[in-house]
Amino acid sequence: xxxxxxxxxIVHEFIERLRDRWVIASSLxxxxxxxxxSAYGITAGxxxxxxxxxxxxxxxxxxxxxxAMILSHDAIVGExxxxxxxxxxxxxxxxxxxxxxxxxxxxxxxxxxxxxxxGLASVVAGKEQGAVLLQLIPATLLLGxxxxxxxxxxxxxxxxxxxASTMVVIxxxxxxxxxxxxxxxxLVATDGYISTKTISNLVIANPAGLYRIQVLSRLxxxxxxxxxxxxxxxxxxxxxxxxxxxxxVGPLVVSWAILSRRRVx
Amino acid sequence: MKTLALEKVTVRFxxxxxxxxxxxxxxxxxxxxxxxxxxxxxxxxxxxxxxxVRPNAGVVRVDGEVCPINNKFxxxxxxLPEAVSxxxxxxxxxxxxxxxxxxxxxxxxxxxxxDRVGLKHAAGRSVRGYSKGMRQRLGLxxxxxxxxxxxxxxEPTGGLDTEGLSxxxxxLAEWREKKRMVFMASHQLAMLERRVDKMGVFLDGKLLAxxxxxxxxxxxxxxxKAVLSLSEDSNDGVEEFxxxxxxxKHGIGKLVGNNLTVHLEEGKLLELMDIRARHPxxxxxxxxxxxTLDMIYERLxxxxx
Numbered sequence: 001x002x003x004x005x006x007x008x009x010i011v012h013e014f015i016e017r018l019r020d021r022w023v024i025a026s027s028l029x030x031x032x033x034x035x036x037x038s039a040y041g042i043t044a045g046x047x048x049x050x051x052x053x054x055x056x057x058x059x060x061x062x063x064x065x066x067x068a069m070i071l072s073h074d075a076i077v078g079e080x081x082x083x084x085x086x087x088x089x090x091x092x093x094x095x096x097x098x099x100x101x102x103x104x105x106x107x108x109x110x111x112x113x114x115x116x117x118x119g120l121a122s123v124v125a126g127k128e129q130g131a132v133l134l135q136l137i138p139a140t141l142l143l144g145x146x147x148x149x150x151x152x153x154x155x156x157x158x159x160x161x162x163x164a165s166t167m168v169v170i171x172x173x174x175x176x177x178x179x180x181x182x183x184x185x186x187l188v189a190t191d192g193y194i195s196t197k198t199i200s201n202l203v204i205a206n207p208a209g210l211y212r213i214q215v216l217s218r219l220x221x222x223x224x225x226x227x228x229x230x231x232x233x234x235x236x237x238x239x240x241x242x243x244x245x246x247x248x249v250g251p252l253v254v255s256w257a258i259l260s261r262r263r264v265x
Numbered sequence: 266m267k268t269l270a271l272e273k274v275t276v277r278f279x280x281x282x283x284x285x286x287x288x289x290x291x292x293x294x295x296x297x298x299x300x301x302x303x304x305x306x307x308x309x310x311x312x313x314x315x316x317x318v319r320p321n322a323g324v325v326r327v328d329g330e331v332c333p334i335n336n337k338f339x340x341x342x343x344x345l346p347e348a349v350s351x352x353x354x355x356x357x358x359x360x361x362x363x364x365x366x367x368x369x370x371x372x373x374x375x376x377x378x379x380d381r382v383g384l385k386h387a388a389g390r391s392v393r394g395y396s397k398g399m400r401q402r403l404g405l406x407x408x409x410x411x412x413x414x415x416x417x418x419x420e421p422t423g424g425l426d427t428e429g430l431s432x433x434x435x436x437l438a439e440w441r442e443k444k445r446m447v448f449m450a451s452h453q454l455a456m457l458e459r460r461v462d463k464m465g466v467f468l469d470g471k472l473l474a475x476x477x478x479x480x481x482x483x484x485x486x487x488x489x490k491a492v493l494s495l496s497e498d499s500n501d502g503v504e505e506f507x508x509x510x511x512x513x514k515h516g517i518g519k520l521v522g523n524n525l526t527v528h529l530e531e532g533k534l535l536e537l538m539d540i541r542a543r544h545p546x547x548x549x550x551x552x553x554x555x556x557t558l559d560m561i562y563e564r565l566x567x568x569x570x
Contacts, residue, residue: 003336005367012363019354082350087407090315090344090417091367092336263278264317 006097009088013105017071018112026067027113033059034121038133041125053219056121056133060140060215061208064114065147065176069168071110072151075102076259077158086264099256103152110144132219139214146207146247150175153251156258176208204235207247214240266341266414267293267328269446274323276309276470283309286323287472289465293444296437296460297475298451300562301467307450308347310467311419314448315344340368343413347420347450349404353393357384357403360392361410368411375410382406382432397424402432409436416440418449422456434460458558466565473565478558479531485564487556488528491516491537494550495523506547509540 017023037059041052076099079085088098118137122130150171158164183199203209213235235243270290276283284306291297299307312318314325316334324331325338332338351360361375379388382402387395395403401424408416421433437460440447451457458478465475474481482488495503507525510518515533519526527537534553541548 004369008363008366015359016352016355021354078352082352083346083348084351086312086315086317087344087346087349089317090339090342091364092339093367094336264312 002097002100003093005091005093006101009093009098009101010105010108013075013102014108017106017109020071022070023067023109023113026063026070027116030063030067030113031117031120033063034117035124038121038124038129041129050220052125052129053132053136054216056118056136057212057215057219060118060136061143061211062176064140064144065208066168066172067113068110068144068147069151069154069172071106072103072148073155073158073164073168074161075106075152076155076255077161077164078155080159080264081161089264095259096256099152099156099252099259103148103252107145107148110148111141114140114144135218136215139211139218142244142248143207143211146244149248149251149255152255153258156255156262175206179206180209204239204243207244210235210240210243266446268326269415269448270326271310271313272324272326274310274313274320274325276306276313276318277321282470284313284320285470287465287467287470288323289463289472289475291446291448291463293446294441295462296441296447296449297463297465298449298454298457298461299465299467300451300454300558302566305467306470306472307465307467308419309470311417311448311450314417315339315342341414343408343411343416345401345404345408345416345418345421348397348401348423349407350400351392351403353391356389356391357395357399357406358388360403361406364407365410368413370411378406378410381409383428398426398429401425402429405433405436412443412445414445416445416447416449418447418451420451420453421449422451422453430456454558454562461558464558464561466562468566478561481561481565482556483531485561487560487564488516488530489534489556490554491527491529491534492552492554493525493527493541493548495525496547496549497523498546501546502544503547506540506544509544510537513537513540 034056037052037055041055074081076085079088089095093101115137118133118140122133124130125133151168154164154167154171158167180203183202186194187196187199204213268290269292270288272288273286274284274288275286287306287310289297289299289310299310301307309318313320313323314334316339325334326332327338351357357379358375361379362372365372365375365378376385376388379385382405384399384402384406387399392400392403401421405421408418416436422430425433437447441462449457461478463475463477464481466473466481474484476484495506507518507520510516510525510527513536515530515536516527529537541551
C-alpha cells in the first residue's frame with residue numbers, strides 16, 4: 001500500500017510535468033497535427049473516418065511514444081543530477097513507491113496531453129466523426145503508458161540526463177521506425193523461411209505495432225489488416241492485455257530493481 | 266531523541282573499504298562536524314544515517330537502543346544534500362509545499378519557513394531563475410521544515426552569501442538551543458569552528474578522531490599561544506619577567522625582538538597573568554590565540570602547515 005509520501009509525490013509529479021515547457025511544447029505539436037489531420041479528413045465527407053483514422057493512428061504511433069518518453073526519461077536521472085534523489089529517499093518512502101508514484105503522476109500528465117490532442121482533433125472532425133476518433137483514446141493511452149514505462153527504465157539505467165535523452169531517441173527510432181522495416185527485411189531475406197504468423201506475432205510484440213493493429217482493426221475492420229499483409233487472425237483480448245501489461249509492468253519492475261541496487265549520491 | 270550513536274560502522278564497495286569500523290556519537294543539543302579529504306568516508310557515514318547505504322557491519326543506536334533506518338526513524342530527519350538543486354519548472358513555494366506535505370506538516374508553515382531562509386520575495390518565482398545561493402537556501406528550508414530532531418547537512422555553506430550564512434548560523438544555534446542534533450559534513454573548518462561541539466576527522470575510510478575541539482586540541486598536543494609585547498625600557502624589569510617565564514614549567518617561550526611567544530598548557534593562562542602582575546611594567550600588551558580547527562585537522566592528517 002502506498003504511503004503518504006508516495007501519494008503526495010504523485011500530485012507533485014503531475015503538477016511538475018504539466019508545467020514543464022518541453023512537455024507543453026510536444027503536447028501542443030501533437031494537438032495541432034492531430035487537428036490538422038482531422039481538418040483534412042472533413043473534405044472526404046462521409047468517408048472521413050476511413051481517411052483520417054489510419055492517418056491519425058500513424059501520427060499517434062509516431063508522436064505519442066516520443067512525448068511519453070520525454071515525460072519520463074528524467075524521472076530518476078534528473079533527481080540524481082539535481083542531488084535530490086537522496087533527499088527524496090530520506091523521506092519516509094520506499095523505493096518502489098518512488099518509481100510507481102513518479103509513473104502514475106507522469107502517466108496522468110500524459111493522459112491530459114493525449115486527451116487534449118485527440119479531443120481537439122475530434123472537435124475539429126465534427127460530432128459524428130469525432131465520436132469515432134474519441135474511441136482511439138484508450139489504446140493511445142496504453143501506447144503512451146507503455147513508452148512512459150520504457151522511459152522510466154531508461155531514466156533508471158542512465159547516469160546523466162543527456163545519455164537518457166540519447167537513449168530515448170535510439171529506442172524511439174528502433175521501436176517506432178526500424179522495427180517494422182527490419183521485420184520486412186527479415187521476411188524478404190529469409191524468403192518465406194520465417195512464417196507470416198511469426199512475423200505477425202513479432203509485430204504485435206512491439207507496442208507501436210500492437211497499437212497500429214488494434215486501432216486499424218477497430219476503425220477499418222480485419223480487411224484493412226489483410227490489405228497490410230496481416231493474414232493471421234487479430235490477437236485476442238487476453239493476449240492484447242498481456243502484451244500491454246508486460247510493457248507497462250516489466251520496465252517498472254526492472255527500474256525498481258536497478259534503483260534498489262544502485263548507489264544513491 | 267537524546268543520544269545518537271553510529272557504532273563500528275563498516276561499508277565495503279567490492280574490495281574497497283569506504284568506511285572501516287567508524288564510531289561517532291552525538292547528544293541532544295550538539296553539533297557534530299565530519300571532516301576529511303574527498304573520499305575519506307564522511308559522506309558514506311552520512312548516507313548510512315539516511316538509509317541510502319546499508320552497512321556491512323555496525324549499528325545505529327538511538328537513546329542506547331539499536332535503531333533500524335526505517336520510515337519511523339526517517340520521520341525525525343531533515344536533510345540538506347550537497348549542491349542541491351530542484352526542478353526548474355516549479356516555484357520555491359511549490360517545492361517546499363511538497364516536502365512539507367510529505368513530512369506531514371501543514372502547508373501553512375511554508376511561507377514562514379521561506380521567510381526564515383530569506384526567500385519570501387522569491388517564493389512564487391520558478392526555481393529556474395534562482396541563483397546557486399538561493400537554491401541552497403531553499404534546500405535549507407526543505408531540511409528544516411517540520412523542525413526535525415536530527416538535521417543532516419552536507420556541505421551546508423556551499424554557495425551561501427553573508428546573509429545566507431547568517432541564516433545557517435541562526436539555524437545551528439536554534440537546533441542547539443532546542444536540544445536537537447545537527448550532523449554535518451563540511452570542508453569549511455574556519456567558518457564553522459565556533460559552531461560545532463564535536464569534530465570527527467576521517468582519512469581513507471578510517472575515523473582518526475572524534476571529540477570536542479578542546480579535547481582534540483589536547484590530544485594532538487596543540488597549545489594555546491600567548492604573544493606578549495615587552496617594554497623597550499630595560500628598567501621595566503623585562504629581563505626578570507622573561508626569566509620568570511622561562512623558570513615557569515607550563516609554557517615554552519620564544520623571544521623575537523620585543524615579542525615573547527608562549528605556548529601554554531591547557532588552563533595555564535591565569536598563571537601567566539599572575540607572573541605578568543608581578544612585573545607590571547615589563548609587558549605592554551598581550552594577545553592570546555587558540556589553535557584553530559584547521560590546525561588540529563592538519564596535525565591529525567599530518568599535513569605540513
